[in-house]
Amino acid sequence: MNSQNKKKKRQKLNPEAKFRFTLDHCSKTKDLFAAISLYESSPNPTLPLNNLNSLLYICSNSLSNLETRELTIEFGFKLFDLHRSKNSCIFKPNEATLIAVARLASAKGDGDYAFELSKSVKKDALAPKLRTYGPALFCFSDNGMADKAYEVEEHIKSVGLQLEEPELAASLKKSLESQNISSFI
Numbered sequence: 001m002n003s004q005n006k007k008k009k010r011q012k013l014n015p016e017a018k019f020r021f022t023l024d025h026c027s028k029t030k031d032l033f034a035a036i037s038l039y040e041s042s043p044n045p046t047l048p049l050n051n052l053n054s055l056l057y058i059c060s061n062s063l064s065n066l067e068t069r070e071l072t073i074e075f076g077f078k079l080f081d082l083h084r085s086k087n088s089c090i091f092k093p094n095e096a097t098l099i100a101v102a103r104l105a106s107a108k109g110d111g112d113y114a115f116e117l118s119k120s121v122k123k124d125a126l127a128p129k130l131r132t133y134g135p136a137l138f139c140f141s142d143n144g145m146a147d148k149a150y151e152v153e154e155h156i157k158s159v160g161l162q163l164e165e166p167e168l169a170a171s172l173k174k175s176l177e178s179q180n181i182s183s184f185i
Contacts (some may be wrong), residue, residue: 015043020051032062036075046086049094056100061107063107064081089163095126102135111139115152129158141170 013021019042026035026121039047047055054059058106061075080101093101098117105114115136121128135154140149149170156163 020170023051023054027058030058030061032058032065032068032075033073037078040156046083049092049097052079053085053094053096053100055098056104060103061101063103069107073104073108076101080104082154092124095121095129095132098124098126099132102132106135106139109143111143111145111148114139115148115155118152119155122159127160130156130161130164133161138170 020154023035025031026038032129035055039055043119056076056079059072059079063071080093080097084093098121102114104116105111105117115133116132118128119137121132133152137149137156140146140152153163182185
């Protein structure tokens, strides 16, 4: 397909398709500011779930930038809370939605909320995966909250999952720091 055909095809996109095309580009380039600008220019503040997930993904991938960290967390929660409150009857977050928001909560230091989101995966009739619990477990482990980290571990085991290397390392770290190595063994 030559460049003229690509331009014609792009010009024929409806507003929703243009939004999605631009959002996909923001996701590929991890451009938080372009994604925020795109969202704010949208005539409808509520988005389809796949677009919401893309924006939350961009937010969770932008957490490592300390200069924009607070903005990232604030924007991500604003999006999630808006969709949850406006569409409370029909809004059904999927695992990707909940993990992205749990990462934001963990980055904010709110391991309890990250854990609640992890537990809600099962309540929403989704199959829990180990990655669902990572944000809460790592938040508690990194902040020296051994008892809460053990609670996450117990919940992980209760849903039939097993810890893998990164989670085991976090568990060992918190056990050593709390000098409770017997709970690790």
